[in-house]
Amino acid sequence: QSSLTLFGVADTAVSHYSVKSAFYNNTLALPSASALAFTEVTRSQTALSSGANSSSRVGFRGTEDLGGGLAAGFWLESGFTQDSGATALTSFSRRSTVSLSGGFGELRLGRDYVPTYWNESVFDPMGAVGVGENLIKSISGNIATARGPGSPIAANDNAIRASNSVGYFLPRNLGGFYGQVMYALPENVKHSYLSDSSQRGRYYGGRFGYANGPLDVAVAYGQSTAADTLVISEAGVVAGTRLSEKLRTINLGASYDFGVLKLMGELSQVKDKAETTTAPLSAGRLTFTDNDEYNGAMIGMTLPVGAGLLKASYARVKFKNDLGSAAPSLLALDRDASVNKLALGYVHNLSKRTALYATVARARIKNGQNNPAIMAVGLGGPAFLSTGSGVAGLAPRSATGYDFGLRHAF
Amino acid sequence: QSSLTLFGVADTAVSHYSVKSAFYNNTLALPSASALAFTEVTRSQTALSSGANSSSRVGFRGTEDLGGGLAAGFWLESGFTQDSGATALTSFSRRSTVSLSGGFGELRLGRDYVPTYWNESVFDPMGAVGVGENLIKSISGNIATARGPGSPIAANDNAIRASNSVGYFLPRNLGGFYGQVMYALPENVKHSYLSDSSQRGRYYGGRFGYANGPLDVAVAYGQSTAADTLVISEAGVVAGTRLSEKLRTINLGASYDFGVLKLMGELSQVKDKAETTTAPLSAGRLTFTDNDEYNGAMIGMTLPVGAGLLKASYARVKFKNDLGSAAPSLLALDRDASVNKLALGYVHNLSKRTALYATVARARIKNGQNNPAIMAVGLGGPAFLSTGSGVAGLAPRSATGYDFGLRHAF
Amino acid sequence: QSSLTLFGVADTAVSHYSVKSAFYNNTLALPSASALAFTEVTRSQTALSSGANSSSRVGFRGTEDLGGGLAAGFWLESGFTQDSGATALTSFSRRSTVSLSGGFGELRLGRDYVPTYWNESVFDPMGAVGVGENLIKSISGNIATARGPGSPIAANDNAIRASNSVGYFLPRNLGGFYGQVMYALPENVKHSYLSDSSQRGRYYGGRFGYANGPLDVAVAYGQSTAADTLVISEAGVVAGTRLSEKLRTINLGASYDFGVLKLMGELSQVKDKAETTTAPLSAGRLTFTDNDEYNGAMIGMTLPVGAGLLKASYARVKFKNDLGSAAPSLLALDRDASVNKLALGYVHNLSKRTALYATVARARIKNGQNNPAIMAVGLGGPAFLSTGSGVAGLAPRSATGYDFGLRHAF
Incomplete structure (x- = not known):
């Protein structure tokens, strides 16, 4: 009953990406002639891509039966770039866990998916990869890259893993109920002469669901401390500005299998709560708050057709900009933005392990100039051209892409 | 009929390398006394080396029978440094492919050997590794390093892989005929306001051969775009100098097995065609061309002796310098150079997988000062001392080396 | 009789580290009020750690029976960070060897443990890992980091591997006697115009022991060339200062299994011999010597208790500072330092491969200000705060830590 498995996925596609930026003008003045010469700019790329249907990976995993219903297990999984071979088993950043499981459930230690990620993947017909990936997941990743705690391993740390x-995972025999909670240590050093230590990098969250027959529904909540600066020097003197920022994610996913087709969807909200306190902290300090919100909804379906599977999804994410507690300028009165995305795909299974697939997707961005760091959703290719800092210039407008590939699991 | 294999080679040798530079004087003046104090400089090194008989590597590969003659396959292979362990499965830069094969042949996607490389390896008694490696391969690698498109993965990109x-590979049942073609995407971003996109990094080529009984012969042609700068700024203004450079390789290899010994050889030509156009491109622009040539020939043989195999090869590569379309100076009238190399080896097989081996090699360089970046063929150890920019100084003259090692395949 | 094995260890612990620095004053003056404000500073950290009971690793190894008692073998082993997955099969820096073995013993090539390391690991109840690791090993590692030849692979090169x-290893059938010798090539380039080449990085050493019944005893000696600068320029002119530094390690370890408990211990001495010769070398040159010594002793025991194993060790290392051949200042009269460490552990085996474990350890440093680079023994967590360059300030005083983890071998 013990096992040791080498496993992986080799997935490559010929992909095409195209991103379009369009001219915007938030001023009362007419745009200059030279600005109008570039009312639209398109960047495009044709590339061999990796993991557009299932992330390319190599891993080792195993379990050991310890008797008495107890088992030990490990799971080490590395992504790699199938198209270029540039990375191989460079890091076990996809998963690096060791577990003890039994009647009590499972205790799992190391690097793993966060609970708040699962609804973005499980209830996405596209599995949250490739040009058609769940828009909510794309934007959550962009938030983590732009605002999150960062990491030498993955820029979107704490958004996915x-x-x-x-x-801790609940045991499996709870009549369809399932659940998990996670706490990730921030690992920052505490100094005896400071009353507190930075919590930057900390994550806690949980996910609970119910799967029975055709129905699967789950809700998740998580909080990631993106910033928590302690600006007291070793001599006890206050210096600099204190920044505190937390990302709070709540999402709900569900799917229902009608047999002929399966419907699924997700609702998600990410709150980005930032607080800046100017120095000196002790007296006369000023605190500014800035609480942004990202509200998303996705609906999708999969439809078996012979050896194949048709897939479709439509999603929309709206950015609600808090102008902050400092007095807003006239130009900043409406700094919101939104994105919607339509994705269509077909997977032709040659076997359980091997498939040919095609995906097309199109994202459309409204008022992208108000938040290009996060709302500029490309599909994997070149970056949008963004100019003008929200006043007048070129802003992300739309992105289209396709993947046509071969996926082989081993 | 499906399989999953972990495989590799662990190969280490005690190697010695020695490179000698000698004084040259292209001026009419006598050399100074201090210059004559160093008429010859030798650098040498004794080292444990990796992969002198067969490149040290670890890989995963597998095939899946899809029925109806169709099969899927993958091949992920990483080199590693056996002597120091400094690199392990750091990149699948040796090969990272996923395939679909059947009666139509094989479609293969990812990172792979270029067609033009095979004749340099298959028809080299030394297998294009270690101190005795095919001189033509060494110089092709040097060209790619100095002139080629470059890559974060391997400096000699598009020369080997x-x-x-x-x-695409022809099916195997063509009465001895075999063949393959490859196209590698340059993956550069195209901008809507430019009429063209850079083709830097693009490779296309093919190889066709015939193997029947004792005879194997193959011809290959490939073209790699080493440089292709587009110097128009985003505002549409021409700026800078446009450089276009292409490396065209044609080679022919053959072997004939007389039973008592096997004869083999290769002819190769690499043309380096560069074109520089000064700015502004629109009017009054000047275009300079510079078309260099590298012509090589190699002959070798292998001779089974009991459990062992004696191997020998002799090769010569001539650099033919095009002085370019700008007026040449008097000193530049003859800027050609040449290298020849003799290699002798013995492999003592302890089993099919394990062998002890010894190789000695000597390369001799003529007029190395005219092209030290490419014609200075060391054998794996220290770099030559090169001074004087072709006028007077020290130039690469000769290199000698040996490997004495143990190769174990698994 | 041939084999190919994928193996590894996944080991993670919740660990806590705390390091305390305390105020010292080697001057005749009273400390200032601001200095006294920080008479003690503690830094602490709670973290998920990797490999606190057995280093987390993934490896490939195999043997091939060549007939006639001869066998070939290879062993490739990479460490990885179980807690974060940040490194995977990044380097085979734990071991990268290919071997030929038979009646004559074993010849092994590549990267491997140095003979002088084994006594620090085999006779340590804690296996030289985690917060309780052998103090002698910690300090040998610190010496190699601060003074050793360095390496892009591992800072403590030549101390462990x-x-x-x-x-070369003696055959196994010598009536309990065992032994090995190793030579590591420095691989520095030799220039024909210099009479010598640098030996920096060279290691040679050996270990011999006797294991029979309850007794195991072994002695080892090794020398590592930490520095060997050749400061003659290519033009033959002497420039700069020549530094030569050698680390000589001798140690003796023994264990005796009384059945109810097993006693073990180690004695060790590392001599750091440095010689600095000022330029010009040819005439009127000055040579300064500086010969430091590190003397260590460790005693430990393991006690089986049902499915568990209790472990304890106590060690002490004394730094004996040679003030060098230059005239010492009054303040430098006694620049010695010492560390002692107590470690207690318990391993609860769930199977042969899987265990829960707990370790606590405490190190106490005396006069750490005299050699903070080497004597400041933390236990894996934050660095000590060190100030004042030995005159007056904060110096490392004590460190405490614990690991509470899960180890799973596969």
């Missing part, structure tokens, strides 16, 4: 985590 | 490639 | 090594 967390290192240094302790996770 | 190409990333982002689509390859 | 050496690259580019040739090793």
Whole structure:
């Protein structure tokens, strides 16, 4: 009953990406002639891509039966770039866990998916990869890259996975109920002459669901500390500005299998709560708050057709900009933005392990100039051209892409 | 009929390398006394080396029978440094492919050997590794390093392998005829306000051969775009100098097995065609061309002796310098150079997988000062001392080396 | 009789580290009020750690029976960070060897443990890992980091392992006697115009022991060339200062299994011999010597308790500072330092491969200000705060830590 498995996925596609930026003008003046010469700019790329249907990976995993219903297990999984071979088993950043499981459930230690990620993947017909990936997941990743705690491993740390985590999973025999909680240690050093230590990098969250027959529904909540600066020097003197920022994610996903087709969807909200306190902290300090919100909804379906599977999804994410507690300027009165995305795909299964697939997707961005760092959703290719800092210039407008590939699991 | 294999080679040798530079004087003046104090400089090194008989590597590969004669396959292979362990499965830069094969042949996607490489390896008694490696391969690698498109993965990209490639192989049952073609995507971004996109990094080529009984012969042609700068700024203004450079390789290899010994050889030509156009491109622009040539020939043999195999090869590569379309100076009248190399080896097989081996090699360089970046063929150890920019100084003259090692395949 | 094995260890612990620095004053003056404000500073950290009971690793190894008692073998082993997955099969820096073995013993080539390391690991109840690791090993590692030859692979190169090594092991059937010798090539380039080449990076050493019944005893000696600068320029002119530094390690370890408990211990001495010769070398040159010594002793025991194993060790290392051949200042009269460490552990085996474990350890440093680079023994967490360059300030005083983890071998 013990096992040791080498496993992986080799997935490559010929992909095409195209991103279009369009001219915008938030001023009262007419645009200059030279600005109008570029009312639209398109960047495009044709490339061999990796993992557009299932992320390319190599891993080792195993379990050991310890008797008495107890088992030990490990799972080490590395992504790699199938198209170029540039990375191989460079890091186990996809998953690096060791577990103890039994009647009590499972205790899992190391680097693993965060609970708040699962609804973005499980209830996405596209599996949250390739040009058609769940728009909510794309934007959550962009938030983590732009605002999150960062990491030498993955820029979107704590959006998809967390290192240094302790996770607990409910046992499987709860009549369809399932659940998990996770705490990821921030691992920052505490100094005896400071009253506190930075919590930057900390994540905690949980996910609970119910799967029975055709129905699967789950809700998740998580909080990631993106910034938590302690600006007291070793001599006890206050210096600099203190920044505190937390990302709070709540999402709900569900699917229902009608047999002929399966419907699925997700609702998600990410709150980005930032607080800046100017120095000196002790007296006369000023605190500014800035609480942004990202509200998303996605609906999708999969439809078996012979050896194939048709897939479709439509999603929309709206950015609600808090102008902050400092007095807003006239130009900043409406700094919101939104994105919607339509994706269509077909997977032709040659076997359980091997498939040919095609996906097309199109994203459309409204008022992207108000938040190009996060709302500029490309599909994997070149970056949008963004100019003008929200006043007048070129802003992300739309992105289209396709993947046509071969996926082989081993 | 499906399979999953972990495989590799662990190969280490005690190697010695020695490179000698000698004084040259292209001026009419006598050399100074201090210059004559160093008429010859030798650098040498004794080292444990990796992969002198067969490149040290670890890989995963597998095939899946899809029925109806169709099969899927993958091949992920990483080199590693056996002597120091400094690199392990750091990149699948040796090969990272996923394939679909059947009666139609094989479609292969990812990073793979370029067609033009095979004749340099298959028809080299030394297998294009270690101190005795095919001189033509060494110089092709040097050209790619000095002039080629470059890559974060391997300096000699497109000389041995190409990333982002689509390859097609003829089926195997063609009465001895075999063949392959490859196209590697340059993956450069196209901008809507430019009429063209850079083709830098692109490779296309093919190889066709015939193997029947004792005879094997093959011809290959390939073209790699080493440089293709587009110097128009985003505002549409021409700026800078446009450089276009292409490396065209044609080679022919053959072997004939007389039973008592096997004869083999290769002819090769690499043309380096560069074109520089000064700015502004629109009017009054000047275009300079510079078309260099590298012509090589190699002859070798292998001779089975009991459990062992004696191997020998002799090769010569001549650099033919085009002085370019700008007026040449008097000193530049003859800027050609040449290298020849003799290699002798013995492999003592302890089993099919394990062998002890010894190789000695000597390369001799003529007029190395005219092209030290490419014609200075060391054998794996220290770099030559090169001074004087072709006028007077020290130039690469000769290199000697040996490997004495143990190769174990698994 | 041939084999190919994928193996590894996944080991993660919740660990806590705390390091305390305390105020010292080697001057005749009273400390200032601001200095006294920080008479003690503690830094602490709670973290998920990797490999606190057995280093987390993934490896490939195999043997091939060549007939006639001869066998070939290879062993490739990479460490990885179980807690974060940040490194995977990034380097085979734990071991990268290919071997030929038979009645004559074993010849082993590549990167391997140095003979002088084994006594620090085999006779340590804690296996030289985690917060309780052998103090002698910690300090040998610190010496190699601060004074050793350095390496892009591992800062403590030649203290634990050496690259580019040739090793020989005695055959196993010598009535309990065992032994090994190793030579690691420095691989520095020799220039024809210099009479010598640098030996920096060279290691040679050996270990011999006797294991029979309850007794195991072994002695080892090794020398590592930490520095060997050749400061003659290519034009033959002497420039700069020549530094030569060698680390000589001798140690003796023994264990005796009384059945109810097993006693073990180690004695060790590392001599750091440095010689600095000022330029010009030819005439009127000055040579300064500086010969430091590190003397260590460790005693430990393991006690089986049901499915568990209790472990304890106590160690002490004394730094004996040679003030060098230059005239010492009054303040430098006694620049010695010492560390002692107590470690207690318990391993609860769930199977042969899987265990829960707990370790606590405490190190106490005396006069750490005299050699903070080497004597400041933390236990894996934050660095000590060190100020004042030995005159007056904060110096490392004590460190405490614990690991509470899960180890799973596969």
